[in-house]
Amino acid sequence: MSEATAIPGSMPGALPGTGSARAPVRASARAPARARSRSSYLTGPFAMPFGVFMITFVLILAHQGRLLELTFMPMGVAVSFWLYRRYPAHYLSFVCWLFFLTPEVRRFADYYNGVFNSTSIIMTTPIFAACVSGLSMVLNYRQLGQRRAAPLLMMLIAVMYGYVMGVAQFGIMPATFTVIGWLQPIFIGWYIQLNWRLYPLFRRVLFKTFIYGTILMGFYGIYQYVSPPPWTVFWLVKSGMDSSSGTPVPFGMRICSTMNSTGPFAITMMVGLLMSLASRSKMKIAAGVAGVPALLFTAVRTSWGALVIGLIYPLAMLDVRSRLRLVMAVFLFAGLCTPMLMIDQISAPIVRRMSTIGNLSDDNSFQARQGFYTNFSAIAEESFAGHGMGSTGLASKLADPHAQIIASLDSGVVDVMWVLGWPGGLLYVAGLFALLWRAFLASLSRPGDRFAISGVGAAISILAIMVMIDTMQGASGMYFMFGVVMPVIGVRYAQEQQRRNLAIGRARKREAA
Template sequence: MERIFGISTLRPGIRMFLYGLIKLAGVIALGSIVGVAGSIDSLHMKLLEFTFLLLSMLISLQIYAYRSNLLLPYSLLIWVVSPEIRRLMDWSFQLYSDTSIISLIPYCVSLTILLPIIKNIKLIDRRISFISKIMGVALLYGFCIGFLKYGLASVYDLLNYIVPFLVLIYVNVSCFDRDVRAKWLRSFSYLAVIIAAYGIYQYTVLPPWDKFWMVNAEMNSIGLPESQNFRVFSFLNSPGPAGVFFGLALAIMTVQKKWRGFGIIGMMIVAFALLLTLVRVGWIAYIIMVIAYFIRSHIRNKIQLLLLCVIILSAYIFILPILPGANNVTSRINTFGSLEEDHSFNERMSFSSNILSEVLANPVGRGLGSSGQGVKLTQNADTLAAFDNGYLNLFYTFGLPLGLAITISLGYLFVNLFKLSKTEKVYSPISFAAISAVLFLLFASNILRGLSGFILLFIISLAYIPKSSNGEET
């Protein structure tokens, strides 16, 4: 704890006083937790959820103090596994709830990165500072007009936006060796293979805790709660986030061998899990990132990418047809060639047309909490849980001026990373690929929030590790 807050550098009297305050705060916090949990039904379940929250936070503080380069991989792990922990908890107690303390764990753990940000804020790059100021003004504005109307939903929405952008700042101001980036990307791909393997197991067996969640969540769009009759979601909340997660991980594994977990076999596992999600956006993210990296990388990487594309195409033609669920997968992929006949695509176009009219009618925006999963925390009927156009979601939430400012700042990142990738040919190209994916995927959904935003801005940040760091890999 002394390393975390720098208490050991203070005078003995002040140090003892601070220790007393910390202990008093801990007693008050624990007493409040027990009191709140005791006033709610299912006492044991709430206490267990609080225990997971506190334990996760303590681990994150320990990692920051002694192995700070592992803080981002740990945060990503928590983002990915917490939905499954929640499902196991609900199934164990046979009690389903739309809201859970477990859902707060990824945000609380990720906010640990505020400690090094505050400590090293003077080291922030002017380009990252520019993006941060625009996003900070937009979030402050959105929260002010949203909190009065949507309450806790606006707080939840604020966390969904702010955590991914904190990652961008954190990587920029942290004094890591530059080769730590390769370790981060490898850990991402190893995690993706494990999550994909579970997704394949889930598809073939359907564990009872996942089935319990499917039945009670009433998400009819993911299929029937029967093995091989639903869209895979693995550890994640739904097939959508799972598809984007697998698509981004597969792109990382494709473009560089040194970032690949479990080799070609690992790639095939992730690719098959992505197919089982039936999420086209995941494949679009993958294709865009690979093409963007191909354009900006070394010539030898281009040759390797072409060979890998041949292998993946061959696997699709010869191996996929003999695997379970092949018919569902191929029929979904065939819709790429006839989008005008696809029901989902037509619904998205109709939704965008209607929302555009609402945005123009209310150019000041509706504020944070007006859309997204946080709407479950409010009783306000004037909200939208699903939003099928990310650009319009920005305008809908922050208003036309600030929505446009955020869009321009993303364009600024695109141009800047394009220039950086002319000279640095390993990490700048993958960051450029990530911002390219962001700009394209925003046409489908708001991928700047939550897990997808965390991953994409984490990849974008890799090009902005300070130049003073050493140990660059080539």
Template structure:
């Protein structure tokens, strides 16, 4: 095996070759162990095969077409939940854990190869952010591992992978137009997610129905066509709403980032409405407004025109579309939040958790909340956490929690200042960090898919320019 994916193995540094080999051995042993420990060996082996194939494709892309690695990783984040549902339905077997769920994490970890190789080229500001965040994660992992085991490992991955994008972009030597390719590919993927979501809402495919019934997610609604909240290819309406909202904002503010023009925008907007995720629309408005105040005059006029078109479409088209009345009634609750059951539950939850944080200022550690909490039977864990700021304090404790929040504030101030000079990419990054600061009031968007897409948009402001490369 002189060559691996078209590149000579001897061309890689010896330390990097050993690291890759060790990672492959650990991953292979771990996955085989998990597959052998399950009841449905045939299904697990198929999942394992798909996992290996996706990782091989990621390595191939990294060595042959590195600029396509980020869109490929984003694709894996989006399609892996639906792929899992198809397999579960085919085998008539449902489990809270699946090797398919590891695909986006393993694919994204491929970014470590160029990061390790070019670590000295890391932007100093990005490096400082990652060091402080790394200290918080080490502390959180140390506190959580003894109590929650593998759950804390999964939670650690959920935090690490999104912030890898910042480091990856900072050390990469891509042309500037790669940023446009990434944002445009985000738009195309959003249209696909939206189109499938609309189809899902109209007919409800049997594999999605099987998952809705088996997972017992009552908050989605009844498993009947046109009576549930759309989740499309993703796991639930919440992440779907955030994904579509961020993509819709990107497609709105710049023509060059749109997929299928105004038609694509309308498709994504309608699918976002069908998710019934109110914070998604508020995040969209926050992003567009943040971009508006820092963009050029021409962009501002285009935004105003497009805003008028969307307003007219909502006023005249929505009432005649399937599910329009349900969407309209959901939006009407903005004016009477004190009477909304969901809002009152969130408020009660936040009050309770705030008391818990004050009672335990050292934090519960990684694995105490989120999807990773499903992997443990510990009664201290909370799978659903309806306030991202409190989740940070609940996980890392008050001192480190405040540090993490301060980092986000610093990132906002930095991007606000930089956007005075760069009127194209820094404003959309500013819009993304603005969305992060808002969305944290609803859920912890720093990890998983939400964290990945938001950090991806933030990272375009940190892509090295030609002058930066000359200085390096």
């Protein structure tokens, strides 16, 4: 089969979620937003997610925490599958919103149950919803042989190597629990690549998702910082996270907003701000007002530095006009947030945290990570073949208590080498850098595509944080795939449009002759 006939949108009988040309997808891809009636927002891609929101909201108001715990995950996965089948771009948006809001739903459920559940099934909802996209890999496995699939295929082979090693050493349950998190970003990247014809729709929907997500989570995070709600206080105390997130009193905690902890929330705010800066929407002002203070209140220094890294790339790559707009937006964000920092209760913790950047010798977390890299050669030698999936993280709780396990590793690089070993680790890292290199070349060829260039900047930032934590799983892994795959399909879409326009022009000349 030639590459032209292998395009998902041209395969007869293909599953709609893999890019088939069913009417709902074509209509949503071609019809401008202003031309659609308001009623379509309750009958189109928003109908089912709105239903999940309303049911969840009613259960929270009725204090039905137990029922919420039992119903939220099935509802979320069912709606994800429906969107996957019919509306690919809105499927990605819904998965993002699940990552944004699911931990807060879990907190409500635990609070109204009166018991902290350390293994809440609610928390599996976004991962399972994201893994629905794995069906596209199963149904289009033949396309894994194409050259454009090579980076994702390398990562997939490396992960499956780690899975086999994990099953052999720790059993199927711990290994399977872990491999889902590793596979989820790969599935998302593959799903986006298959639906390349929908690039304009992806860009529009994801812009709105990150802007409105930043606004909602940012303002809620500010409220959480000023006046911690009781369900947040209950969750922090019962989970034991008050030791790392601070005292749950006004101006005394590191915020996580609606997400599970400060780290993932800080990365989400960083990506949201980078995407907001690239947008032409007027709502980006509100996103900056909400997102900048929220990012500061997390007190996550790695994300502060990563935001700077993420800004450098667009400033270097964008055309002159877009570069000036980006600089103006940065100064606008900073100017709007300056008055708030004049309040001592707000500015004092931030200044105190910033002062530790230049005094790393007294920083316990930095010293611990430095110890990992000092002993990296010993760790690499010990784990040459890899310990496999299930040897680190939460999955270690499911493993044999007598097995050699590590509860957590404060370094994404060490985590990859420990789990995958040298064979799998080098293959996995090669796939990551191949994706990033292709995205760089794609963004270089289209300096006017601010969405793609900001996405690459966000991907570089997420990769830079890998020296501290593993950012290739969960929400941050999905954001990385957005950043490295979207520019590539953007170039492919632009080339296809150019070829189509040339063909139309030639046809019109023949008709005129």
